[in-house]
Amino acid sequence: MxxxxxxxxxxxxxxxxxxxxxxTEPYWIDTEFEIAQRHGGTWSHAHALNLVGNDLLESGRYIREHMGIEPSAEQIVEELLDGVVARVEDSVPxxxxxxxxxxxxxxxxxxxxxxxxxxxxxxxxxxxxxxxxxxxxxxxxxxxxxxxxxxxxxxxxxxxxxxxxxxxxxxxxxxxxxxxxxxxxxxxxxxxxxxxxxxxxxxxxxxxxxxxxxxxxxxxxxx
Incomplete structure (x- = not known):
C-alpha cells in the first residue's frame, strides 16, 4: 500500500x-413525528435535524429523552426502521x-x-x-x-x-x-x-x- x-x-x-x-432524511423525520404521535410525545423539526448523520442507537436515546416517551432506545430504533423501510420499499429518492x-x-x-x-x-x-x-x-x-x-x-x-x-x-x-x-x-x-x-x-x-x-x-x- x-x-x-x-x-x-x-x-x-x-x-x-x-x-x-x-x-431519505425526510423519511426519518416523518417517522419520528409518527412515533411522537403514537406514544404521546412532543417533537420538533429542530430536534430532527440534530439527529442527521447520527448513530441510530444514540438517536434512539435522544428521541426517548426529548420526546418524553416510554419505549426503550432499542424499541425506538426498531420503530424508526419499520417506518423508513416501508417508505424506501415504495420509493428510493x-x-x-x-x-x-x-x-x-x-x-x-x-x-x-x-x-x-x-x-x-x-x-x-x-x-x-x-x-x-x-x-x-x-x-x-x-x-x-x-x-x-x-x-x-x-x-x-x-x-x-x-x-x-x-x-x-x-x-x-x-x-x-x-x-x-x-x-x-x-x-x-x-x-x-x-x-x-x-x-x-x-x-x-x-x-x-x-x-x-x-x-x-x-x-x-x-x-
Missing part, C-alpha cells in the same frame, strides 16, 4: 448514504447525480464502500436497485462498536478494502459524518443537504454530485 501522490486519483471512494446518495457517478466509478474500476449508520435491513432495499458489487464493502451502524462521529466506521471501511484512510475520498453531507471521515484520515467531499457543514482542514465542498469530477477534486487538494 502506498500513500497517494499529487495528481493521482483516490484509491477508493467511501460513501455516506442518508442525505448523500439518497435523500436518489440524490441528483448519485447513480451516474456510481456507474462511472464502477466503469473506471475504482472501488467504493458504503459507510452508513443505518442498519442492514434499511440498506438492503436501496442496494437492490443497484448493480451487484457497486459497493465492495458495506459498513452499517449495526456492525460497528462506535458510530459516527467516531472514526471507526471509516477506518473499518478502508481496512476492509486493504487501504489507508489517506488513500480514500469520503463523501458526506453532515458534520457528524464529515468528522468521522476526517478523524479517520480521509479527505472529505461535503455536499450539503439538510444541514450546514462546518469547514475543516480535510474538507472540500461541492453544491451537487451532478457532473462532478472526483479525480479533479482529489488532484486539486493534493496539488
Amino acid at each position: 502506498t500513500e497517494s501522490v499529487p495528481g493521482s486519483l483516490p484509491r477508493a471512494v467511501l460513501w455516506d448514504m442518508d442525505g448523500t446518495l439518497v435523500d 436518489w440524490r441528483p447525480g448519485a447513480r451516474a457517478i456510481l456507474e462511472e466509478l464502477s466503469a473506471a474500476g475504482t472501488p467504493c464502500a458504503l459507510v452508513t449508520m443505518s442498519y442492514q435491513r434499511f440498506v438492503a432495499p436501496i442496494l437492490a436497485q443497484l448493480p451487484p458489487e457497486t459497493f465492495r464493502v458495506i459498513v452499517t451502524g449495526d456492525i460497528v462498536e462506535f458510530g459516527k462521529p467516531h472514526p471507526e466506521p471509516y477506518l473499518t471501511a478502508a481496512a476492509a478494502l486493504g487501504l489507508k484512510p489517506g488513500e480514500c475520498l469520503a463523501v458526506e453531507d453532515s458534520n457528524t459524518g464529515a468528522k468521522s471521515a476526517e478523524s479517520a484520515g480521509c479527505l472529505v467531499l461535503v455536499v450539503e443537504n439538510h444541514v450546514p457543514v462546518l469547514a475543516g482542514e480535510r474538507r472540500v465542498f461541492a453544491d451537487t454530485l451532478e457532473g462532478i469530477d472526483l479525480g479533479a477534486i482529489w488532484a486539486d487538494y493534493h496539488r
Whole structure:
C-alpha cells in the first residue's frame, strides 16, 4: 500500500448514504413525528435535524429523552426502521447525480464502500436497485462498536478494502459524518443537504454530485 501522490486519483471512494446518495432524511423525520404521535410525545423539526448523520442507537436515546416517551432506545430504533423501510420499499429518492457517478466509478474500476449508520435491513432495499458489487464493502451502524462521529466506521471501511484512510475520498453531507471521515484520515467531499457543514482542514465542498469530477477534486487538494 502506498500513500497517494499529487495528481493521482483516490484509491477508493467511501460513501455516506442518508442525505448523500439518497435523500431519505425526510423519511426519518416523518417517522419520528409518527412515533411522537403514537406514544404521546412532543417533537420538533429542530430536534430532527440534530439527529442527521447520527448513530441510530444514540438517536434512539435522544428521541426517548426529548420526546418524553416510554419505549426503550432499542424499541425506538426498531420503530424508526419499520417506518423508513416501508417508505424506501415504495420509493428510493436518489440524490441528483448519485447513480451516474456510481456507474462511472464502477466503469473506471475504482472501488467504493458504503459507510452508513443505518442498519442492514434499511440498506438492503436501496442496494437492490443497484448493480451487484457497486459497493465492495458495506459498513452499517449495526456492525460497528462506535458510530459516527467516531472514526471507526471509516477506518473499518478502508481496512476492509486493504487501504489507508489517506488513500480514500469520503463523501458526506453532515458534520457528524464529515468528522468521522476526517478523524479517520480521509479527505472529505461535503455536499450539503439538510444541514450546514462546518469547514475543516480535510474538507472540500461541492453544491451537487451532478457532473462532478472526483479525480479533479482529489488532484486539486493534493496539488
